[in-house]
Every structure is written in structure tokens, then in C-alpha cells.
Amino acid sequence: MEKSYYLAVDLGATSGRCVLAAFDGQRVELQEFARFRNPIIPMSGHSFWNLPALYYEILQALKKVAEAHITLTSIGIDTWGCDFALFTADGRLAGLPYSYRDPHTEGAMDAFFERMPAEKVYQLTGIQFMDFNSLFQLDTLRRGGCSALESADKILFTPDALSYLLTGEAVTEYTVASTSQILNPMKGDLDEELLDALSLPRERFGRLVLPGTVVGRLTPQVRQYTGLGDVPVVAVAGHDTASAVAAVPAADGNFAYLSCGTWSLLGVEVEKPIITADSFRHNFTNEGGMDGTTRFLKNICGLWLFERCWEEWTDAPSDVAQLAASCETSDYEGLIFPDWSGFAHPVSMTEAIKEYCRQTEQAAPASPADYCRCIFRSLALRYRQVVELLQSMVPFPINRLHAIGGGSLNRHLMQYAADATGLPVVAGPSEGTALGNALVQIRAAGGTDSLAGMRQLSAASVNTTAYAPSPSAAWDEAYARFLKLQLQ
Numbered sequence: 001m002e003k004s005y006y007l008a009v010d011l012g013a014t015s016g017r018c019v020l021a022a023f024d025g026q027r028v029e030l031q032e033f034a035r036f037r038n039p040i041i042p043m044s045g046h047s048f049w050n051l052p053a054l055y056y057e058i059l060q061a062l063k064k065v066a067e068a069h070i071t072l073t074s075i076g077i078d079t080w081g082c083d084f085a086l087f088t089a090d091g092r093l094a095g096l097p098y099s100y101r102d103p104h105t106e107g108a109m110d111a112f113f114e115r116m117p118a119e120k121v122y123q124l125t126g127i128q129f130m131d132f133n134s135l136f137q138l139d140t141l142r143r144g145g146c147s148a149l150e151s152a153d154k155i156l157f158t159p160d161a162l163s164y165l166l167t168g169e170a171v172t173e174y175t176v177a178s179t180s181q182i183l184n185p186m187k188g189d190l191d192e193e194l195l196d197a198l199s200l201p202r203e204r205f206g207r208l209v210l211p212g213t214v215v216g217r218l219t220p221q222v223r224q225y226t227g228l229g230d231v232p233v234v235a236v237a238g239h240d241t242a243s244a245v246a247a248v249p250a251a252d253g254n255f256a257y258l259s260c261g262t263w264s265l266l267g268v269e270v271e272k273p274i275i276t277a278d279s280f281r282h283n284f285t286n287e288g289g290m291d292g293t294t295r296f297l298k299n300i301c302g303l304w305l306f307e308r309c310w311e312e313w314t315d316a317p318s319d320v321a322q323l324a325a326s327c328e329t330s331d332y333e334g335l336i337f338p339d340w341s342g343f344a345h346p347v348s349m350t351e352a353i354k355e356y357c358r359q360t361e362q363a364a365p366a367s368p369a370d371y372c373r374c375i376f377r378s379l380a381l382r383y384r385q386v387v388e389l390l391q392s393m394v395p396f397p398i399n400r401l402h403a404i405g406g407g408s409l410n411r412h413l414m415q416y417a418a419d420a421t422g423l424p425v426v427a428g429p430s431e432g433t434a435l436g437n438a439l440v441q442i443r444a445a446g447g448t449d450s451l452a453g454m455r456q457l458s459a460a461s462v463n464t465t466a467y468a469p470s471p472s473a474a475w476d477e478a479y480a481r482f483l484k485l486q487l488q
Contacts, residue, residue, distance in 0.1 A: 001024055001025035001026075003022045003023060003024050004022075004023050004073045004442075004445065004447070005020060005021065005022055005023075005070050005071065005072050005073060006020075006021040006023070006072065006073050006074055006075070006076070006438045006441040006442065006445075007019070007020055007021075007033070007061070007062070007065060007072055007074075007075045007076070008020075008021055008030075008076055008078075008236075008434045008435075008437035008438045008441070009058055009061070009075065009076065009077040009078070009162070009437075010078055010240065010243075010433050010434045010437055011038060011054060011077070011078070011079040011080070011158070011159075011162075011240075012038065012079075012080060012240065012261065012262065012433075013038065013080045013100075013101075013262055014037070014038055014039075014262060014307070015035065015036065015037055015038050016035070016036050016037075016038050016054060016057060017032055017034065017035050017036075017434065018032075018033045018034040018035075018057075018058065018061035019031065019032055019033065019431070019434040019437075019438070020032075020033045020065065020070070021434070021435070021438030021441070021442075023438075023442050023447055025447070026457075026460060027457065027460045027461040028435060028438055028439065028442070028457060028458075028461040029461070030431055030434055030435060030438070033061050033064055033065065034057065034060065034061040034064065036054075036057045038050075038054060040099045040101055041096065043096075046098060046102050046104060047098065047099040047101050047102040047103075048096035048097060048098060048099055048102075049083065049096060049097045049098075049099050049158075050096060051085055051093060051096060051097055051158075051161065051162070052093065052096075054162065055162060055165050058077075058162065058166070059222070059225060059226055062075075062222070062226040062228055063225070063226045063227060065226075065228065066226050066227035066228045067227065071229075072228065072231045073231075073232075073441065073445050074214075074231065074232045074233065074234045074441045074444065074445065075166070075218075075231060075232070075233045075234070075441075076233070076234045076235070076236035076437045076438070076440060076441045077159040077162050077163055077233070077236065077238065077437075078159055078176075078236055078237060078238055078239065078240045078242075078243045078433060078436075078437050079157075079158040079159045079162075079176070079238065079239075079240060080100075080158065080239075080240060081157075081176055081179030081180070081239045081240075081241075081287075082100050082130075082132055082133055082134050082137070082179050082180060083097055083098065083099065083100050083134070083137075083157070083158050084097060084134055084137075084138075084155055084156060084157045084158065084161070084180075085097040085155075085156055085158065085161035086148045086149060086151075086152035086154070086155060087152060087153060087154040087155075087156065087161070087164070087170075088151060088152065088153055089153035091164075091168070094148040094151055094152050095148040097158070097161070098137060098141075100132035100137070101132075101344075101345050102132075103345060104140055104144075105131040105132050105136050105137055105140050106131060107131070108131050108136035108137070108139060108140045109129055109131050109136055111139065111140075111143065112135065112136055112139050112197070115197060116194075116197055119280065121135070121181065121194070122275065122280045123275060124184050124191050124193065124194060125181050125182070125183065125184060125185070125191065125194070125286075126185055126273045126274070126275040126279070126285065126286035127178075127179070127180075127181040127285050127286065127287070128283050128284060128285030128298065128299055129181075129283055130299065133179070133180060133181040134157070134179070134180035134181060134182055135180060135181040135182050135194060135198070136181070138155075138182075138198050138200065139197075139198055142198060142199060142200075152204065153204070154170050154204060154205070154206065155200070155204045155205050156170060156171075156172070156205070156206060157172065157173070157176045157177060157180070157238065158176070159173060159176055159235075159236075159238035159239075160172060160173055160176065160206055160235075160238065163215045163216075163233050163235065164206075166216075166218055166219065166222055166233050167215055167216030167217060167218065167219060167233050168216065168219050169206075169215050169216035170205075170206035170207070171206040171207055171208070171209045171213070171215050171235060172190070172205045172206045172207065172208050172209070173208075173209055173210075173211065173213075173235045173236075173237075173238035174188075174208060174209065174210050174211065174288045175211060175237045175238055175239040175242035175243075175287065175288040175289065176238035176239040176242075177190065177208065177288070178239070178286075178287045178288035179239055179287055181194075182194050182195065182198075183288070185273045185286055185288065185294065186273070188208070189202075189208050190202055190205060190208070209235045210235075211235060211236055211237045211238075211242070211246075211290055211440050212234065212235070212236075212440055212443055212444040213234070213235045213444075214232045214233070214234055214235075214444065215232075215233045215234065215235050216232070216233060217230050217231065217232050217233065218230065218231050218233065234440065234441050234444050236436075236437045236440040236441060237289070237290060237436060237437070237440055239287065239288075240259075240433045241259045241265050241287070241295065241297075241433075242287065242288065242289055242290070242295065242436075243432075243433045243434075243436035243437045243440065244257075244259045244404050244405060244432040244433040244436050245257055245259065245269065245289060245290075245295055245404075245432075245436070246289070246290050246436035246439055246440060246451065246454055246455075247404065247429060247432045247433075247435040247436035247439055247454070247455070247458045248402045248404060248432070248455060248458070249402075249426075249428075249429070249455055249458040249459035249462060249464060250402055250455055251455075251459075253269060253396065254396055254397055254398065254399045254400075255268070255398065255399065255400050255401065255402050256268050256387055256390060256398045256400075256401050256402070256423075257269070257401070257402045257403075257404060258383065258401055258402070258403045258404070258407075258408075258417070259404055259405050259432070259433075260302060260303070260403050260404065260405045260406070260407025260408055260410075260413070261302060261303060261405040261406050261407050262302055262303055262304045262307065263299060263300065263301065263302045263304065264299075264300040264301070264302030264303070264338075264379060264382075264383070264407070265297050265298070265299055265300070265302075266297060266298050266300060266383055266386045266387070266390075267284075267285075267295050267296050267297020267298060267390065268295075268296050268297070268390055268394050268398065269289060269293050269294070269295060269296075270293065270294050270296050270394060271292075271293060271294070272294060273286035273294045273296070274286060274294070274296050274393055274394070276393070278392070278393055279296075279393060282298075282389050283298070284296060284297065284298055284389070284390075284393070285297055285298065285299065290440070290451045290454075291450075291451050293451075296390070296393075296394065298386045298389070298390075300338055300339060300379070300382055300383075300386065301338045301339050301343055301344070302338070302379065302407065303375075303379075303406075303407050303410075304343075305336075305338060305343060305349060305353075305375045305379075306324075306371075306372065306375050306376075308346075308349035309349045309350050309353070309368070309371050309375070310323065311349075312348060312349065312350050313368050315368075316368040321409075321410075323368065323372065324372060324376075324410050324412055324413070325412065326368060326369035326372055327369060327372035327373040327376050327377075327412050328373075328412065329369050330367070330369040330370045330372070330373040332363075332365055332366075332369075332370035332373050332374055333478075334357055334362040334363060334364070334365060334370075334374050335362070335374065335377065335378045335381065335478065335481060335482050335485055336353060336356050336357070336374060336375070336378045336485075337356075337378070337382070337482070337485060337486040338375075338378055338379055338382050339382070340356055340486075342355060342356060343356075350365075350371065353365065353371065353374070360485045362485075372412075376410070376412055376413045376416050377416055377420075377478065378482065379413065379416075379417075380413065380416035380417045380419070380420035380421070381420050381478060381479050381482040382482075383401075383417050383420060383421055384420045384421045384422075384479060385479075385482070385483070387401070387421050387423065398423065399423070399424075400423055400424045400425070400426060401417065401418075401421060401423045401424070401425045401426070402425075402426050403417070403425055403426065403427045403428075404428070404429060404430070404432035404433075405430065405432055405433065406430055408427040408428055408429075408430050408432075408465075409427070409430050411427075411465070411467075414427045414465070414467045415467050417467070418467040418468060418469040418470070419469055419470050419471060419472070419475055420475050420478075420479065421469065422469045422471045423469060424466060424467065424468060424469060425466070425467040425469075426464050426465075426466055426467075427464060427465045427466075427467065428462055428463060428464035428465060429458065429461075429462035429464070431462075435458060435461065435462070436454075436458075439454040439457060439458065440454075442454075442457070
């Protein structure tokens with residue numbers, strides 16, 4: 001079979017990549033064509049994303065593809081969830097999009113719950129409560145009299161906004177919309193009652209589409225600028241975690257997945273949303289997946305803790321693997337609760353960790369090695385806690401943990417996760433999001449016909465690393481301390 005080519009645009013909250021996927025009918029090969037930073041822009045007292053810069057980087061990657069005389073079958077875009085862009089009626093961007101890290105939504109949930117109880121919002125959406133969910137971001141802008149929102153003709157989630165700039169077609173892709181806390185999973189569309197509470201008509205959002213739908217084709221202006229032809233843009237699983245989960249190389253459904261990066265997203269794949277008193281009490285979320293599945297999961301503050309500390313250390317190893325390995329040289333026993341509110345957007349992460357230790361009467365870490373050990377062990381124990389909660393709510397046994405994303409390359413964290421949870425950990429693919437993005441495009445082009453087929457292609461295309469658990473009394477003791485140390 002002659003190879004076909006697909007461009008997977010994978011944008012994270014700190015960087016972006018354009019990855020060329022080559023498919024020969026049996027396996028997928030990935031080649032990074034472009035990598036660029038995605039910094040948060042501090043301006044006018046707020047934090048924004050530079051969407052025009054991201055769009056420009058995508059155009060440059062498309063030019064590079066054209067210059068290499070590669071014929072693309074399609075293009076797909078995935079990004080982080082919750083954030084959105086506003087457009088005027090003539091298609092112009094109505095200001096830079098707010099970043100979910102902007103603190104302007106602090107207290108936004110309580111303000112909204114004065115008009116609609118939290119229990120009802122959860123019943124309508126099944127989504128974990130976080131103050132940066134799109135529902136609360138939009139309500140914050142509405143209450144603040146945001147002129148851009150008032151003049152907006154279209155409200156498009158980040159991957160859909162970039163597809164709109166490439167094609168001129170406005171859509172709302174299901175998986176990324178499901179992160180917003182506006183989509184009703186039982187109805188399969190944005191919830192009219194929540195939209196009424198925001199004073200926003202459904203028409204402001206694009207038509208709802210499922211992963212694998214062709215959004216449109218590159219506009220004449222984009223074709224002329226890049227040198228490409230009439231290439232279709234496919235709505236992949238627009239939320240990066242949904243794309244990553246689609247690439248889990250699992251042979252059956254008895255697994256939990258850990259999408260491990262800046263965030264740790266730990267969950268299972270189920271046929272229907274789980275919206276119960278227990279899932280509400282433990283603040284679990286129901287997000288859209290491939291083929292009508294639901295990703296029942298918990299968002300955990302992940303390697304953001306490590307990344308922010310690393311930025312502060314001037315005398316630590318510059319190689320990330322070497323720095324991570326330093327955790328093995330430490331005997332520090334302190335622990336933190338990764339989802340403590342003080343870790344969300346501190347001025348200094350190391351000082352925030354010290355403050356947490358002060359409040360919980362623990363000695364503070366004294367070296368980068370201590371911080372690494374503290375962060376990795378605390379994350380592993382949080383994984384154990386969430387796995388136990390998942391097992392209490394899902395109707396099948398969780399026999400193993402599939403770790404995907406860049407954090408799956410951290411062998412110390414992966415072994416800690418196996419030891420803490422008592423589950424075998426299968427690490428890889430590290431490029432799960434880009435691979436899942438490409439697999440949706442391949443399926444849309446007829447290269448496979450099912451989610452199981454996509455996962456078979458993934459298994460044939462990647463190498464994984466297995467970590468056997470070594471549970472111990474020391475891990476059980478650490479877990480008992482971890483549960484007692486939790487500050488919200």
C-alpha cells in the first residue's frame with residue numbers, strides 16, 4: 001500500500017507541535033515537523049493565549065509540508081480543554097482568548113451557584129467542578145460586562161477556533177465541548193438551560209460534530225499562502241486527552257488510563273456517563289470519547305508541579321531525565337496533596353510547597369532531589385486514591401494502568417505509580433495525543449473502521465514499557481499519611 005500522510009496539530013498548554021503521520025496500511029510513523037512555545041501572555045491585568053501566533057505557527061508548518069512536496073490526506077487539531085475564542089460576524093478575532101490560568105474566575109463557581117445549585121449543574125453535565133470550566137469563564141465575562149463577549153457572533157472552543165481560521169467553517173467538536181460544563185451528555189448537545197443562565201443563544205456556537213467529521217477545506221487564502229492544495233480539515237477528538245485515550249494500545253476494556261503531562265488525567269472508558277451521588281461527592285467528570293464512549297475521570301494537578309519548580313532552579317541539572325532521576329538520591333519523606341488550591345498558579349511553586357509543608361507540620365524539601373521525590377511520590381499516592389475511587393464506581397475490574405503522554409517517559413514516576421497502586425503500569429505511547437489525532441484522521445479516510453482497529457494500529461506502531469508493582473508496608477504507611485495531610 002502506498003503511504004498516506006496526515007498532519008496532526010497537537011497544542012498543549014505550554015507548547016505546540018505539528019506532527020506528520022505516515023500510514024502504510026499496517027502501522028503509523030510519526031515525524032515532528034514543527035515545535036513551538038505556547039506562552040501565556042500577561043496583559044492588562046489578565047492572562048491570555050496568543051491565538052494568532054499559534055495560527056501562524058500552523059501556517060508555517062503547512063508551508064514546510066508543501067515545500068517538501070508531501071501530499072496531505074487531511075489535517076486535524078487537538079488542544080487543551082475549556083478555553084475558547086470569540087469572533088465577530090465578519091470572521092475577525094474579537095480579542096485574545098483568556099487562559100484558564102487567569103485568576104479572574106476565582107469565586108466564579110459560587111457566583112453561578114447562587115442562580116443554579118451545584119447539584120443541578122452536575123446532573124445536567126456530569127462534569128467535575130473547576131473554576132476555569134467554560135461555564136464559569138463565560139459567566140465571569142458576562143458579569144464583568146466583557147465587550148468582546150457582547151459583540152461576539154461566534155464562540156468557538158480552541159481547536160474549533162483554529163479550524164475556523166483554516167476553513168471558514170464554524171463547528172463545535174463533541175469531545176472538547178464536553179469539557180466545558182455546558183454540554184449535556186444525555187442530550188448530546190449544549191444544554192439550553194445552562195445557555196439561558198449565561199444569556200447566550202445556541203446559535204453563537206458552531207454546529208455540533210463528532211470526531212472524524214470533515215469540518216471543511218483550506219480557504220483559498222490559506223492555500224495560496226502555504227502552497228498546499230484543497231486539503232480537508234478533520235475534526236479529530238479535539239480535546240487532547242480524548243485523542244490520547246483513543247491511542248491507548250489496549251486489547252480489552254479492563255484498564256484505567258493515565259494521561260500524564262502538565263495535568264494528570266486518570267480515568268476509565270465507559271459506555272454511558274456515571275452521574276451519581278458518589279461521583280458528585282468525589283467530583284469526577286464525564287467527558288466525551290470516541291464512538292459515543294464516556295471518559296469517566298479525575299483531573300489531577302500533574303507535572304505542572306515539577307515543571308514550575310524546574311523553572312526556579314538555577315543549579316539543578318538541565319537535562320530533565322537527569323533531574324528526575326535525582327529523586328532516587330533523596331530520602332525525604334514529606335508529602336503534598338497535588339490538588340491543593342495553593343498550587344494552581346503560585347508566584348513560586350517551591351515556596352508554595354514549603355508553605356504546604358509548614359501548614360501540615362512537615363519539614364520542607366531542602367534540595368531539588370527532595371522536591372522531585374516529594375512530587376513524584378505524592379502524585380503516585382494521589383493516583384492510588386483515584387484508582388480506588390474509580391474501582392468503587394465502575395462495574396468492571398481495573399487490572400492495569402495504561403500511562404500515555406510525555407510523563408510516561410519518567411521511569412521513576414511510573415515505578416512509583418505501580419508500587420503505590422499495586423497495578424501493572426504499561427507506559428506508552430509518549431506521543432499518544434499526536435498518534436490519536438492521526439488515527440482519527442486515518443479512520444476518517446477509511447484506514448480502519450472502529451476504535452478497536454485504531455488501538456490495534458497503535459499497538460503495532462509503538463513500543464511500550466511495563467512496570468511491575470512492588471507494593472510494600474512503606475507505601476501503605478505513606479498512603480495513610482497522605483490521606484491525613486490533604487488540604488483543599
